[in-house]
Amino acid sequence: EVQLVESGGGLVQVGGSLRLSCAVSGVTFDDVYDIGWFRQVPGKEREGVSCLSSSDGRTNYADSVKGRFTISADNAKKTVYLQMNSLKPEDTGRYYCAWDGPCLPRIVEGYYDYWGQGTQVTVSS
Numbered sequence: 001e002v003q004l005v006e007s008g009g010g011l012v013q014v015g016g017s018l019r020l021s022c023a024v025s026g027v028t029f030d031d032v033y034d035i036g037w038f039r040q041v042p043g044k045e046r047e048g049v050s051c052l053s054s055s056d057g058r059t060n061y062a063d064s065v066k067g068r069f070t071i072s073a074d075n076a077k078k079t080v081y082l083q084m085n086s087l088k089p090e091d092t093g094r095y096y097c098a099w100d101g102p103c104l105p106r107i108v109e110g111y112y113d114y115w116g117q118g119t120q121v122t123v124s125s
Contacts, residue, residue: 009119022097039093048107094118
């Protein structure tokens with residue numbers, strides 16, 4: 001069974017940084033995989049933030065986070081990270097990692113099969 005557990009969220013001031021982690025179990029990281037990060041605020045649809053494809057190291061980012069967020073993976077630890085810098089109030093939301101969807105330029109939640117419970121990020125101004 002695939003399980004994803006996010007951590008690293010919290011309260012941070014504008015301009016600050018956080019690093020989110022997503023620990024994955026029940027899968028073999030040696031295989032080709034695609035993994036994504038999404039975020040959601042109450043009353044809005046879930047938004048694709050970033051994704052990574054292990055086949056060629058390809059990454060994609062939402063326009064709103066390009067240049068500020070970086071996705072990476074540690075295959076030995078079966079963990080994927082989202083480094084978030086220069087945080088803005090509009091980055092506030094619950095962040096989820098998701099497994100087994102295609103990493104496309106437009107990161108679509110419907111393509112991902114497995115989801116974690118999320119971690120809350122709040123950016124205060």
